[in-house]
Amino acid sequence: MSDDVTPPVLELVSVTKTYQVKQGMFAKPKPLHALNGVSLKLNRKDVLGLVGESGCGKSTLAKILLGLEMPSEGQVLVDGKEITAGERRVLARRIQPVFQDPYSSLNPRKSIEDIIALPLVVHGVGDSASRAQSVTKMLDLVGLPARVRRGYPNQLSGGQRQRVAIARALIMNPEIVICDEPTSALDVSVQSQILNLLGDLRDELGLTYLFISHNLAVVEHLATRVAVMYLGQVVEEAPSQALFANPRHPYTQALLDSVLTPDPSLSVPETYLGAAYPNPISPPSGCRFHPRCAQLKDICRSMPPPHILGPDGHVDCHLYAAATTQ
């Protein structure tokens, strides 16, 4: 895979993002590593599911990919070329977001047509006639009736709004769409329609998705690869089927255990995780997951886990160290 001729559409090479957090009026600010050496690859038409608890750095990662934040260290490569500061517009042409809450991500004072055409205006693409044409095409693509173009967001249902958000993301013909919890604000029956739409669009337009979600059933359904994040690090990454069939990292196992499948013969599972998500300003020593780990060993307290490459993917855990060194 590594000596493939075509470089991945998008690659992160040990990206670190550090924020300085104020500790008080006279105290020195402390660094918070929102992302800590994250390396990821997205190939064309991949759907990379990104899962993890709140505060693990999923949204920081999305912001960096959208060019809203610059990494403190590491590189973001698009088609093998590094993106540097000041190239936000270049990035924005190729990577577009769909946000979680279609009620707050659409400007209530703009008509649907203006909302969808805005990226074209910002990038100075075409004249008003060609923009109107593109909007017509987009509305059709996402399955909205043409009459809504003169309407306003408050006249639309949640599912229709999310379709508008998708149309807005796709009007620049991006290659990569970052979906940050795109269905969690929607009702069940609408959620499935949006998921179907995202799947269809991927097949039709050859899109690549970064799919951030905490609904693991949805991730399993849509993703081709899955990356599990914990405290700013990707602790396990693997093809979706392999990861769900055979989760290796204890954190991944706990996450999968907590999925509530609709089976009335089962009760609520016990995850043994404990409630305490550690403070990211002073992360635990050794393996960052060790205070919550069910398979804790002595070495986990002191030594950071090794980065163990599998046939396709990786896991950061002491449990699998013995297997590779011997």
Place this chain on the structure above:
Amino acid sequence: MDDPILSVRHLTIDIPLAQGTMHAVRGIGFDLKRGETLCIVGESGSGKSLTSLAIMGLLSKKLRQKAEKLQFAGLDLRNQTPRMMRGLRGDRMAMIFQEPMTSLNPAYTIGDQLEEAYLLHRKAGKAEARARAVELLGKVGITAAESRLSQYPHQLSGGLRQRVMIAMALMCEPELIIADEPTTALDVTIQAQILRLLSDLQREMNMAMILVTHDLGIVARIADKVAVMYAGEVVEQGTAAEIFDNPRHPYTRGLLRCIPVPGKTKPGERLGSIPGIVPSLVGNFQGCAFRGRCDVAEPICSEMVPVQEEGQEHMWRCIHAAGEGASEGVSQGVRP
């Protein structure tokens, strides 16, 4: 036998609007015994939250509420004065709200907010209330409970805040607890813990619980009984096994097809969906509210909806009879 602690019959809630009256809840009813969990499932706008607020007596005065029967532990809730309702709330019935961030008061400490109901209802002293608060925080799995009492809500994480909300609702050992989407704002790992905690405590204290949610996974795992609401009506009701293994109403069947089930749904496969939107409930409404989105609707659906029953508890509102598969059997028997 065991009398139900909560009995609701033909509850209706009307909302007067400029363009007419909106019939937000249209004649729902259910019984709930001690120690039982009823899950109310439905999409936004189906009236599930209004129903729980009505039981708690928390509906705005602008809304018109009627019921043939609204009985809690032998008390007729329809003719309780506001003062009597205040005496019940927080003591014998309690509610857990969805957003722990907005439903805790940011200006008071966790301790003050926990103790308030206890001081009020139990006429207890400050020390006793404090001891009870510590006990409850321990019960909901919060470590170092004593030191938490002097903290403010913003100092706690979302999972901890929701635990505080649960502890607060349990302070006076209520007989009925209503949880409105208690875990929607939380991570999956915390969600599983909170739900487990709720069902353990419920069993321990022999409380009746109403859980309002739209997450079918939660429903399947925690419910004894399920009421599926659509457009202000309970369209199907039964035990969890009946609803999930043998759904009768086309809406329930549709909902179950919409969610990807690990192991059953093939990855990438198209999910089922329910086309169309919920009809407006403003003005007079006749017939089945689901008919516009139903794939087995017939002309008669616009006139009447019979209630059908099977076994002890299973009930649904549809013209299609028991045993007829909504998508398989029926279509053959009907004229083309």
